Amino acid sequence: MIRLLFFVVAITLACSSVAQTKDSVSEYYRYQSKEFSFSMLCPKKWEVTENINDVVPFIMESQQETPQDNFRENVNAVIETSIGYTTNQFVDLMVSKLQNRLANFKLLARGMSEDNPLHPVWIIYDNAKGAMPLKFLSYFYKVNGNIVIVTGSAKIDVFEKYLPTFDVVCNSYQITPVEEVPVKNGKKK
Numbered sequence: 001m002i003r004l005l006f007f008v009v010a011i012t013l014a015c016s017s018v019a020q021t022k023d024s025v026s027e028y029y030r031y032q033s034k035e036f037s038f039s040m041l042c043p044k045k046w047e048v049t050e051n052i053n054d055v056v057p058f059i060m061e062s063q064q065e066t067p068q069d070n071f072r073e074n075v076n077a078v079i080e081t082s083i084g085y086t087t088n089q090f091v092d093l094m095v096s097k098l099q100n101r102l103a104n105f106k107l108l109a110r111g112m113s114e115d116n117p118l119h120p121v122w123i124i125y126d127n128a129k130g131a132m133p134l135k136f137l138s139y140f141y142k143v144n145g146n147i148v149i150v151t152g153s154a155k156i157d158v159f160e161k162y163l164p165t166f167d168v169v170c171n172s173y174q175i176t177p178v179e180e181v182p183v184k185n186g187k188k189k
Contacts, residue, residue, distance in 0.1 A: 028168065032176060033057050036079070038143075040150070041172040043165060055079055060169070062162070071132060073154040073162045075169045082147040090147045091121045091140050104129040113139065116171050126156055135159035139170040148173065 028041040031048060036057045042048060046060045059076040082090045091110070098105045109124040118141050126135040138151040150173055152166025 028172075031058070031060070034176075037176050038148070039174050039176050041169050042075075043169070052076075071134075071155055073152070073158070075150065075152045075166060077173075078149045078151070080147045080149060081145065082142065083145050085147070087119075087121050087140050087142045087147065090142075091123060094140075094149075095123065095125075098125065102127050108135075113171050116173070118142070118173065118175075120150075120171070120173070122170070126159075128156060133157075137163065137166045137170055139173065141173055143175060 027044055029044055030039050031042040032039040033050070035051070042060050043062070046062055048058055048060050050058045052059060055078055057077055057079065059074055061072040061074045064072060080090075085093065095107055099107075104127050105125060106128060107123060107125050111122055113120050113122060120139040120141045122137065122139045124135070124137050127133065128135075133156040134153055135156045136151055136153050138149055141148040141150070150170045152162065152170055154162045154166075
């Protein structure tokens with residue numbers, strides 16, 4: 001019984017310390033993509049590269065920590081067509097595909113964000129073996145017949161350090177209104 005009590009106290013302290021380490025919003029700016037009509041928070045010290053291709057609108061990358069650092073922790077978005085799928089069905093399909101494609105895929109957690117009005121589904125997973133073992137946090141947003149997948153990626157050994165940042169960034173996705181082109185005399189300017 002004492003072991004159980006100790007375990008519960010240890011877990012409670014661990015969870016509360018993670019919540020307290022969540023990044024301050026003042027450490028971010030709001031990145032906006034007019035082309036893809038969305039915005040999200042981006043760490044002020046990270047580099048953003050836009051228009052990677054038609055499916056990946058951007059990647060946000062952390063600074064290189066040392067000259068030997070061969071992987072920059074990052075957040076990127078992918079836009080997938082999802083007509084006919086609910087968000088949960090799409091996530092089930094993606095998990096199945098990842099299990100089939102990645103020999104070492106392991107789903108670690110799954111949930112739904114209640115503090116984002118779009119109520120994205122999220123998963124944490126890893127690909128623990130291989131030359132560069134990575135761990136991921138992905139948020140799945142249903143937007144106009146598409147699924148927008150916002151993913152934070154880090155090496156397994158530093159993932160927990162970046163998790164608060166990934167959570168803030170990935171959970172901050174918002175749809176922005178498309179700007180109207182002024183109409184004069186029935187013609188667009």
